[in-house]
Amino acid sequence: MTAIISSDAQFSTDERAALGLLSDWMIPAGDGMPSAADPEILARVLSTLATHRAVVIDGLQKLQQLAHDAGVGGPLQLQDASGVVDALKGSHGQFVSVLQSAVAASYYRDDRVLRGLGLAARAPYPEGNPVPDTDWSLLDPVRSRAPFYRQV
Amino acid sequence: MSDDKVDVLIIGAGASGAAMAWSLVDTRMRILCLEQGDWVNQSDYPTVGRDWESRPDFSGSPNMRRRDEDYPINDADSPIKPVNFNGVGGGTILYMAHFPRLHPSDFRTRALDGVGEDWPITYADLEPHFAVNDEMMGVAGLAGDPGVPSKEGLMPPVPLGVLGEKVARGFNELGWHWWPSESAIATVPYNGRDKCVNLGPCASGCAQGAKASTDITYWPEAIRRGVELRTRCRVREITIDERGMADGVVYYDADGVERSQSAEMVIVACNGIGTPRLLLNSTSARFPDGLANSSGLVGRNLMLHAMAVTQGIFDGPMEGYKGPIGCSLWSKEFYETDLNRGFARGYTMEILRGNGPVAAAQMGMMMGALPWGEGHHAAFRQMFDKSAAICAVCEDLPEEHNRVTLDPDMTDSHGIPAPKINYVLGENSINMLAHAGERSTEVLRAAGASFVTPTVTSGVASGHVMGTTRMGTDPERSVVNEWGRSHDVKNLFVADSSMFVTSGGVNPTSTLQALALYVADNIKQRLANLFD
Numbered sequence: 001m002t003a004i005i006s007s008d009a010q011f012s013t014d015e016r017a018a019l020g021l022l023s024d025w026m027i028p029a030g031d032g033m034p035s036a037a038d039p040e041i042l043a044r045v046l047s048t049l050a051t052h053r054a055v056v057i058d059g060l061q062k063l064q065q066l067a068h069d070a071g072v073g074g075p076l077q078l079q080d081a082s083g084v085v086d087a088l089k090g091s092h093g094q095f096v097s098v099l100q101s102a103v104a105a106s107y108y109r110d111d112r113v114l115r116g117l118g119l120a121a122r123a124p125y126p127e128g129n130p131v132p133d134t135d136w137s138l139l140d141p142v143r144s145r146a147p148f149y150r151q152v
Numbered sequence: 153m154s155d156d157k158v159d160v161l162i163i164g165a166g167a168s169g170a171a172m173a174w175s176l177v178d179t180r181m182r183i184l185c186l187e188q189g190d191w192v193n194q195s196d197y198p199t200v201g202r203d204w205e206s207r208p209d210f211s212g213s214p215n216m217r218r219r220d221e222d223y224p225i226n227d228a229d230s231p232i233k234p235v236n237f238n239g240v241g242g243g244t245i246l247y248m249a250h251f252p253r254l255h256p257s258d259f260r261t262r263a264l265d266g267v268g269e270d271w272p273i274t275y276a277d278l279e280p281h282f283a284v285n286d287e288m289m290g291v292a293g294l295a296g297d298p299g300v301p302s303k304e305g306l307m308p309p310v311p312l313g314v315l316g317e318k319v320a321r322g323f324n325e326l327g328w329h330w331w332p333s334e335s336a337i338a339t340v341p342y343n344g345r346d347k348c349v350n351l352g353p354c355a356s357g358c359a360q361g362a363k364a365s366t367d368i369t370y371w372p373e374a375i376r377r378g379v380e381l382r383t384r385c386r387v388r389e390i391t392i393d394e395r396g397m398a399d400g401v402v403y404y405d406a407d408g409v410e411r412s413q414s415a416e417m418v419i420v421a422c423n424g425i426g427t428p429r430l431l432l433n434s435t436s437a438r439f440p441d442g443l444a445n446s447s448g449l450v451g452r453n454l455m456l457h458a459m460a461v462t463q464g465i466f467d468g469p470m471e472g473y474k475g476p477i478g479c480s481l482w483s484k485e486f487y488e489t490d491l492n493r494g495f496a497r498g499y500t501m502e503i504l505r506g507n508g509p510v511a512a513a514q515m516g517m518m519m520g521a522l523p524w525g526e527g528h529h530a531a532f533r534q535m536f537d538k539s540a541a542i543c544a545v546c547e548d549l550p551e552e553h554n555r556v557t558l559d560p561d562m563t564d565s566h567g568i569p570a571p572k573i574n575y576v577l578g579e580n581s582i583n584m585l586a587h588a589g590e591r592s593t594e595v596l597r598a599a600g601a602s603f604v605t606p607t608v609t610s611g612v613a614s615g616h617v618m619g620t621t622r623m624g625t626d627p628e629r630s631v632v633n634e635w636g637r638s639h640d641v642k643n644l645f646v647a648d649s650s651m652f653v654t655s656g657g658v659n660p661t662s663t664l665q666a667l668a669l670y671v672a673d674n675i676k677q678r679l680a681n682l683f684d
């Protein structure tokens with residue numbers, strides 16, 4: 001992998017690959033669920049991250065440096081995922097939180113993921129949600145109490 | 153667009169500006185409202201789309217939302233981060249519609265407890281206006297709450313759901329007070345509004361139209377009766393004539409063109425941050441420190457409500473994402489002062505429903521409860537829809553050093569100086585927050601939580617902004633008089649929660665709207681000698 005620094009508005013192929021790697025580390029496939037690096041999900045992640053480009057590029061440069069320190073050719077060859085993530089969290093917390101937020105937003109709106117969790121894959125409106133009526137006898141102990149706000 | 157002189161010029165079309173405009177229509181005066189934002193189309197709300205949990209353009213934070221009509225707020229020096237919405241309806245577009253009133257004791261904190269200041273008016277003065285406002289907004293709740301004064305005309309309460317019932321049992325176990333929250337939500341069809349269908353995230357706007365935002369309550373009626381509402385008009389300053397009376401405003405229209413509008417009287421309804429900002433931006437040789445600021449109190453005594461948020465994790469599903477997020481039940485157990493607790497005044501515990509999957513995952517990762525890698529899926533299943541949160545809304549006392557000033561560098565898109573917030577939690581608030589966190593933990597445990605997260609009190613968002621042009625009879629200790637008129641400029645009024653003398657331990661909108669109606673009523677009764 002070559003340098004991952006780019007001045008384009010879009011992410012370069014290498015940048016996309018590195019962000020895919022991190023997304024997969026964050027939420028891998030398993031338990032009947034897709035990986036966050038699934039192409040459909042990753043496309044949403046990348047488009048969300050485009051508005052935080054400076055922070056993202058800064059974080060990817062750190063990733064590149066970590067790969068260099070580990071003596072491998074680039075991020076895709078990195079083995080110690082948890083060590084790398086801890087290092088990123090330590091020095092590039094804002095990048096990690098922007099990435100986590102984008103991955104969570106892109107992953108947990110995916111139809112396959114929602115169905116896997118037993119949730120309806122739809123917008124809340126117009127159907128809404130059924131909520132059962134409340135049995136207000138629950139309030140009986142409170143009803144027996146005299147008014148206790150201060151009368152002025 | 154006409155620059156003809158109007159009788160009444162209201163600035164801001166939010167919760168208070170709408171109530172004020174509607175009420176003053178009775179006078180048959182020519183009323184114009186200038187609002188910097190726009191109408192929100194019901195079909196634009198996030199809940200109509202699949203990305204309903206990730207729409208920054210409907211974030212409560214103006215610094216994240218960054219719409220053209222927003223102004224940034226420098227909140228770096230405040231542990232509490234102000235949220236708002238700028239458009240027709242103002243904050244009610246995004247509010248959770250929790251609709252408690254201040255308690256009678258809140259108007260007498262100095263006399264009763266030796267802290268804060270007494271208001272120049274009482275709960276009884278506002279009572280008729282609370283009733284009118286409830287009718288206009290439409291309020292759901294259950295009569296008979298022993299923790300608050302009685303009221304009538306409520307729609308059936310919002311159902312508690314699994315989560316609410318579980319937490320209610322926890323309160324019963326401890327013998328503590330709880331009651332279904334009063335909510336400005338139509339639980340049955342109300343005045344042409346559909347009933348709530350439990351979409352959940354009311355804090356990103358209600359596509360169903362069940363939540364009482366003033367764009368669908370007061371405004372249609374006010375406009376039908378003759379009020380003119382001009383949107384995308386941002387007021388830069390209020391101008392004065394040679395006698396020191398307000399004579400109009402300078403504003404930027406939708407095309408960014410600078411315009412002036414003259415008026416017989418000006419009413420500011422820009423909220424507890426926008427109102428002092430506008431007054432401080434309105435300087436002149438006569439008022440070099442800002443309009444109506446001879447007391448030096450414009451912007452001071454800012455109250456944001458200290459908040460303690462505590463989350464419990466339960467074993468079974470809570471169905472917390474079903475139903476109005478902010479409105480389930482409240483507890484007034486610790487509202488009234490008991491000095492044995494180590495602080496004066498008190499707080500309301502408000503039980504919030506849970507998040508949708510995106511917000512749950514974002515929060516889980518942020519708090520370190522949701523790991524990266526192999527364990528992620530199991531951990532998410534373990535935590536999603538298993539939580540209930542208690543937000544304790546704590547009364548913060550008025551302190552002059554907590555204030556809104558003008559930022560020397562930051563501006564809005566028209567180059568108008570942005571507000572800067574300086575806010576420090578007082579000792580009374582710190583003690584109250586600690587107490588609230590402990591009691592919230594206790595009740596969540598009693599309700600069956602297997603784990604309770606440490607209480608969060610910093611970085612919490614608040615849409616409650618009060619106190620920055622406080623009302624009073626003494627011109628040296630207050631900015632407006634006991635019916636909302638500026639002490640310094642006799643045809644200048646304030647309509648919003650900037651007038652609050654103390655904050656109470658409840659969400660402010662019901663009270664600030666009642667206050668706007670009270671000021672409007674005073675204007676109507678005093679028309680013959682209003683400016684004397």
Ligand SMILES: Cc1cc2nc3c(=O)[nH]c(=O)nc-3n(C[C@H](O)[C@H](O)[C@H](O)COP(=O)(O)OP(=O)(O)OC[C@H]3O[C@@H](n4cnc5c(N)ncnc54)[C@H](O)[C@@H]3O)c2cc1C
Nearest residue numbers: 164166167168188238242243248249250387615648659661
């Ligand atoms: C996410 C969220 C949740 C909330 N939940 C609750 C709740 O459950 N219960 C509750 O009681 N309260 C809640 N609130 C607070 C509630 O929204 C406010 O108390 C209420 O809207 C304040 O009313 P207001 O009239 O003072 O100001 P606003 O409603 O803020 O209206 C002010 C208006 O003035 C306009 N304006 C400002 N400056 C200018 C200018 N220079 N020129 C032209 N126009 C201007 C703004 O665009 C805005 O529309 C919440 C708020 C938010 C954001």
Ligand code: SF4
Nearest residue numbers: 348349351352354358
């Ligand atoms: S829960 Fe009810 S009030 Fe809230 S957004 Fe949905 S329909 Fe509207």
